[in-house]
Amino acid sequence: xxxxxxxxxxxxxxxxxxxxxxxxxxxxxxxxxxxxxxxxxxxxxxxxxxxxxxxxxxxxxxxxxxxxxxxxxxxxxxxxxxxxxxxxxxxxxxxxxxxxxxxxxxxxxxxxxxxxxxxxxxxxxxxxxxxxxxxxxxxxxxxxxxxxxxxxxxxxxxxxxxxxxxxxxxxxxxxxxxxxxxxxxxxxxxxxxxxxxxxxxxxxxxxxxxxxxxxxxxxxxxxxxxxxxxxxxxxxxxxxxxxxxxxxxxxxxxxxxxxxxxxxxxxxxxxxxxxxxxxxxxxxxxxxxxxxxxxxxxxxxxxxxxxxxxxxxxxxxxxxxxxxxxxxxxxxxxxxxxxxxxxxxxxxxxxxxxxxxxxxxxxxxxxxxxxxxxxxxxxxxxxxxxxxxxxxxxxxxxxxxxxxxxxxxxxxxxxxxxxxxxxxxxxxxxxxxxxxxxxxxxxxxxxxxxxxxxxxxxxxxxxxxxxxxxxxxxxxxxxxxxxxxxxxxxxxxxxxxxxxxxxxxxxxxxxxxxxxxxxxxxxxxxxxxxxxxxxxxxxxxxxxxxxxxxxxxxxxxxxxxxxxxxxxxxxxxxxxxxxxxxxxxxxxxxxxxxxxxxxxxxxxxxxxxxxxxxxxxxxxxxxxxxxxxxxxxxxxxxxxxxxxxxxxxxxxxxxxxxxxxxxxxxxxxxxxxxxxxxxxxxxxxxxxxxxxxxxx
Numbered sequence: 031x032x033x034x035x036x037x038x039x040x041x042x043x044x045x046x047x048x049x050x051x052x053x054x055x056x057x058x059x060x061x062x063x064x065x066x067x068x069x070x071x072x073x074x075x076x077x078x079x080x081x082x083x084x085x086x087x088x089x090x091x092x093x094x095x096x097x098x099x100x101x102x103x104x105x106x107x108x109x110x111x112x113x114x115x116x117x118x119x120x121x122x123x124x125x126x127x128x129x130x131x132x133x134x135x136x137x138x139x140x141x142x143x144x145x146x147x148x149x150x151x152x153x154x155x156x157x158x159x160x161x162x163x164x165x166x167x168x169x170x171x172x173x174x175x176x177x178x179x180x181x182x183x184x185x186x187x188x189x190x191x192x193x194x195x196x197x198x199x200x201x202x203x204x205x206x207x208x209x210x211x212x213x214x215x216x217x218x219x220x221x222x223x224x225x226x227x228x229x230x231x232x233x234x235x236x237x238x239x240x241x242x243x244x245x246x247x248x249x250x251x252x253x254x255x256x257x258x259x260x261x262x263x264x265x266x267x268x269x270x271x272x273x274x275x276x277x278x279x280x281x282x283x284x285x286x287x288x289x290x291x292x293x294x295x296x297x298x299x300x301x302x303x304x305x306x307x308x309x310x311x312x313x314x315x316x317x318x319x320x321x322x323x324x325x326x327x328x329x330x331x332x333x334x335x336x337x338x339x340x341x342x343x344x345x346x347x348x349x350x351x352x353x354x355x356x357x358x359x360x361x362x363x364x365x366x367x368x369x370x371x372x373x374x375x376x377x378x379x380x381x382x383x384x385x386x387x388x389x390x391x392x393x394x395x396x397x398x399x400x401x402x403x404x405x406x407x408x409x410x411x412x413x414x415x416x417x418x419x420x421x422x423x424x425x426x427x428x429x430x431x432x433x434x435x436x437x438x439x440x441x442x443x444x445x446x447x448x449x450x451x452x453x454x455x456x457x458x459x460x461x462x463x464x465x466x467x468x469x470x471x472x473x474x475x476x477x478x479x480x481x482x483x484x485x486x487x488x489x490x491x492x493x494x495x496x497x498x499x500x501x502x503x504x505x506x507x508x509x510x511x512x513x514x515x516x517x518x519x520x521x522x523x524x525x526x527x528x529x530x531x532x533x534x535x536x537x538x539x540x541x542x543x544x545x546x547x548x549x550x551x552x553x554x555x556x557x558x559x560x561x562x563x564x565x566x567x568x569x570x571x572x573x574x575x576x577x578x579x580x581x582x583x584x585x586x587x588x589x590x591x592x593x594x595x596x597x598x599x600x601x602x603x604x605x606x607x608x609x610x611x612x613x614x615x616x617x618x619x620x621x622x623x624x625x626x627x628x629x630x631x632x633x634x635x636x637x638x639x640x641x642x643x644x645x646x647x648x649x650x651x652x653x654x655x656x657x658x659x660x661x662x663x664x665x666x667x668x669x670x671x672x673x674x675x676x677x678x679x680x681x682x683x684x685x686x687x688x689x690x691x692x693x694x695x696x697x698x699x700x701x702x703x704x705x706x707x708x709x710x711x712x713x714x715x716x717x718x719x720x721x722x723x724x725x726x
Contacts, residue, residue, distance in 0.1 A: 036153050038064045039076055041099060042088040047119070047139065051086060054146045060153075069093035073102050077109055083156055084149055085114045087133070089123060100132035111159060113152040117145060186283070189269060190219045191276040193235065205281060207254050219279070224251040224259050238266050239277070244680060247617070247645065252281070282642075299606045299637060302376040304354055304664065305361035309633045310654060311603050313375035313383050317435045318529075320373075320385050324428045325469050331428040332394045333438055334384040335446045336364070336401060339420045339454040341380040348412045351663050356417050359410045367404040379657060383442075391427055391459065398423045398457045406455065420455035422446065427459065431468040434529050476530035479513065479522070484539055488514040490521070491547055492713035495721065496565060496684060496706045499698045503721045508565040508599075508706060510713045511544050528569070537569035542581070545596075549585055552595060555717070562717065565597045565627060570604045573611045579618045586622055593623030597647070601629045602637060605644060616645040627684070632672045641679060649676050650684040651702070659693045670700040677701060 036055065040048040045066065052062045065076045073094065076082070087099050096116055103109045116128035116136035128136035134152055137144050180187055186202040188195055195214045206222060208214055223231045227250040234248050245267045253259045262281050269278035300312040308316075320331050338344075338360060345353040357380070364382060368374045373385040386397060405421040424445030426438050441460040449458035467475065483489050489511055496506040513522040531537045548564050555562045572578055585591070598619055605612040605628060616626045631637055631649040641649075651672055655665045673683045685697050688707035697705055711719055 034059060035061045035063065036149065037080055037083045038062045038149075039073070039082040039085045040064060040066045040088075041068070041073065041085065041091060041094060042066060043068050043091065047086075047088060047117075050142060051145070051149075054142050055149065058146055058150060060150065067094075070098055070102055073099065077102070077106060081108050082112055083153055085112060086145075086149075087114055087116050088139070089116060089118045096128065096131050096133060111156065113156055115145070115148055115152065186281040188214075188219075188279050188281075189271050189276045190279060191271070191274065193218050193220065195219060196276060197271055202281065205283060206252075207256065207258075222252050224253045227251045235266075244268070249617070299602055299633070299640070302633070303668065305358055305376050307361050307365070307382070308373060308375040310375060310377050310383075311630065311633055311652070313373060313377060313385065314435060314439075315603060316373045316375075316385055317438060320387070321428055321432055321435055321438065321469060324432060325430055327430050329388045330390045330430075332386045332389045333426045333428065333442045334386060334394070334398055334401070335377065335424045335426075335442045336382040336384065336405075337422045337424070337446050337450060338380045338405070339422055339450075341419070344417055344419065348415050348417070350661060352412050354664060355412050356410050359408060360405060363404050363408045364401065367401055378654070379662065381446075390429070394425055394427070395457055395459060398425060402455055402457070422449040422452075422454065422456045423458075424449050425457070425459040431470075433467055433469050433472050436525055436529065437466075437472075473530050473534050476527050477534050477536070479515075480527065480531055480534075480536050480540070483513050484536075484543060489540070489543055489547075490514055490715060491544065491551070492715055493717045494706055494713040495711055495717075495719040496704050497710055497719075497721060497724055498704055499694075499702060499724070501724075505560060505562040505717070505719075505721055506565065506704070507562060507717055507719075508713075509544060509548050509567070511540065532569055532571060535571070537571045538575050541567075541569050541572040542578075545582070546585075548596070549589060549591065552591060553589060560717075561592075561595075563595055563597060563625075565599055565625075567599045567629070568615075570608060573600060573604070573608050573615055579615070579622070582619075582624070583622055586624075594625055597625030597627055599627040599629045599650070602631045602633070602640065602652075605640060609643060613643050613645075620645050632668065637672075638675055638679070641681070646681060648682045648684055648704075650686055653687040656685065656687050656689065656693065656707075659689075659696060666696060666700065669697065669702065673701040673703070 038051070038055075040051065042048065048064055048066045052064055055062045063080070065080075065082075067073045067076055068091070070093070085099065085103070087096050089096070096114070099114060103112050103114070114133045116123055116131075116133040117139050118136070119139045122138050123136040125136040135148050137148060139145065180197075180199045183199055184201055185199075186205040187199045188202045189197040195217050198208075198211050198214050203209070203211060203214065206214075219235075220228060220231065231248070231250055234246075238246055245265060248264045248266070250262065250264060251259055252262045260283055262283050265280040265282070267278050267280075269276055300308050302309040317333060323329065324331055338357075341353070341356075344356055348356075357376075361376065361382070364374055364384075368384055369386075371387050373383075375383050377383040384401070386394060389397060401423065402421055405419070408418065410417045424442050424447070426441035426445055428438060432438060441462070445458045445460040448460075449456040452458065490513075492510040492512060493507040494510065496508055498504075511524055511528075513527055514520075515522060528537065528540070531540055545566055548566055552562060552564065582596075586596075598615075600612055600615075619626050625647040626645060627648040627650055628640065628644065628646045629650045630652045632655065633652045649672065651669055655669050657665065659665055659669075669685065676683045682703040683701075684704040684706065685693075685702045686706050688694055688697065688705045688709050690709055694705060694709070
């Protein structure tokens with residue numbers, strides 16, 4: 031090993047002393063590369079060829095003194111840190127005189143063991159000094175680069191020490207209309223805060239400085255030197271400047287055009303990463319809106335599901351990653367043939383959907399035939415393979431009598447299954463069976479059932495464990511609600527009644543019932559000695575419910591509920607659509623000691639941009655990433671990137687709908703923190719999962 035090799039120079043007129051030193055070092059586990067010199071010319075010649083680590087000077091040399099040895103070393107910058115040890119062959123030397131001359135130590139050659147210890151000690155010291163010099167250089171270079179990045183950053187960044195500005199970048203100066211950084215240095219940060227917010231700011235800064243809790247955010251009102259005020263969010267994080275501890279602050283001005291910010295974030299969350307088309311979640315959103323328009327008689331429409339024929343064969347032929355090239359080419363082809371007013375989305379790894387506006391049973395199949403023709407004419411070369419295939423299309427019609435989106439999706443699934451069963455390049459239009467309910471009838475039916483369930487306590491909670499992959503044995507359960515029917519052992523699932531509840535304005539009441547019963551269940555578990563954390567879904571309506579936080583604060587205080595017990599889930603798409611309300615809710619929940627989860631996270635082009643505005647403790651990865659995970663490198667890479675980025679930001683990641691042990695193993699290797707799914711346990715009315723099973 032390199033740190034066990036010593037470049038040694040022995041200044042002596044005898045070969046014996048050099049051999050004895052080398053032998054002693056070898057016994058101590060070191061390799062000595064040694065040279066022996068007798069005068070200053072020899073020493074300078076050796077130094078020119080190889081920079082020595084240690085020089086052993088034997089007292090009494092006629093041609094070179096200890097002082098001359100030190101002077102030779104100081105002539106060259108690369109040897110100025112070389113260690114010189116003075117040795118007397120016959121008696122104990124004058125250690126003080128030797129060290130005053132420039133030696134690091136002195137000893138008698140009669141005690142070779144002591145000399146060996148001095149040599150190894152000084153060699154270790156020299157290596158440490160060299161490492162320190164290297165690190166100082168690297169640190170200096172890193173600070174230079176960081177300063178350059180800070181200066182060019184569009185974020186308004188400043189460093190404060192003991193409440194005073196010690197650094198501010200150009201964006202920070204521009205935010206406050208200040209010309210030069212010198213005008214700001216030494217100025218208290220408190221001077222930038224508007225009068226009514228100063229007490230809260232001082233209290234926040236005092237607590238932050240005391241606790242040093244990592245990244246914290248504070249919304250407050252700031253003002254410029256001319257008195258102009260503006261709303262801003264200040265992000266605090268620990269930092270250093272020139273080796274001194276300080277606090278970095280980033281100020282994000284509340285954009286007066288928050289609608290534009292929401293629009294940009296929403297656009298990013300709607301896009302499929304591979305094709306640039308709209309993603310599955312967005313297609314479902316648009317399908318809901320289209321169904322609502324059709325119910326009002328604005329137009330009729332159709333949902334077409336386009337399945338690429340023989341895609342598994344293509345994948346097996348060219349490889350999983352390379353087959354994505356065909357999907358990208360197919361996406362471009364479909365974009366060219368689809369009308370501007372229609373919504374084209376990537377639905378699964380090998381299928382697309384089109385929401386076709388103003389179509390009916392008389393003209394939709396001719397539109398589908400145009401799509402089939404375009405796909406059949408697509409020719410792609412991948413890894414010396416010529417790819418050409420067809421597509422099958424299933425169609426579900428939408429009109430004023432159509433049911434909700436879940437039923438339309440079910441119809442399109444049945445249609446595409448029928449088309450595929452007939453062979454390649456087929457079209458099948460689903461015809462509703464007699465007795466299928468319309469959307470209006472569905473809403474009317476559920477309004478009556480939900481009212482009865484709330485009045486007569488006919489909702490029931492089920493729980494699914496959320497399990498750590500890294501030894502955390504705390505109990506975590508996601509809460510699911512079901513609705514009982516008059517028929518024994520029959521439950522109505524949430525995906526059936528919650529969309530209707532949202533439409534008819536009853537989702538807030540259901541959310542509040544679920545939360546109240548969850549708090550009751552927490553109390554029951556506590557009596558059993560169980561400290562359970564609950565993950566509770568929140569509807570879009572509850573996000574905007576101004577009474578939720580006050581009610582929750584009372585319950586937490588009354589029941590003495592500890593922090594991190596109640597954790598609230600909001601879907602990423604819902605958060606984007608209701609950005610301001612979600613941001614306010616997430617920060618208020620944090621103040622109450624509750625957790626916040628962004629659910630169905632990661633399908634957008636830049637999902638982490640949302641975390642710049644919303645406080646979240648967890649991100650739960652969108653379930654579509656679990657599709658065929660073991661054989662899908664693209665999904666594996668996406669999950670790995672989400673988990674790593676979440677960890678960098680101090681967020682915990684959850685993978686949902688984990689299907690099998692193979693996926694579990696992959697997720698562990700990707701750095702995912704928690705998993706849940708039917709593979710572990712389906713949602714059940716009792717909480718009996720053994721969280722210690724995976725702790726070993």
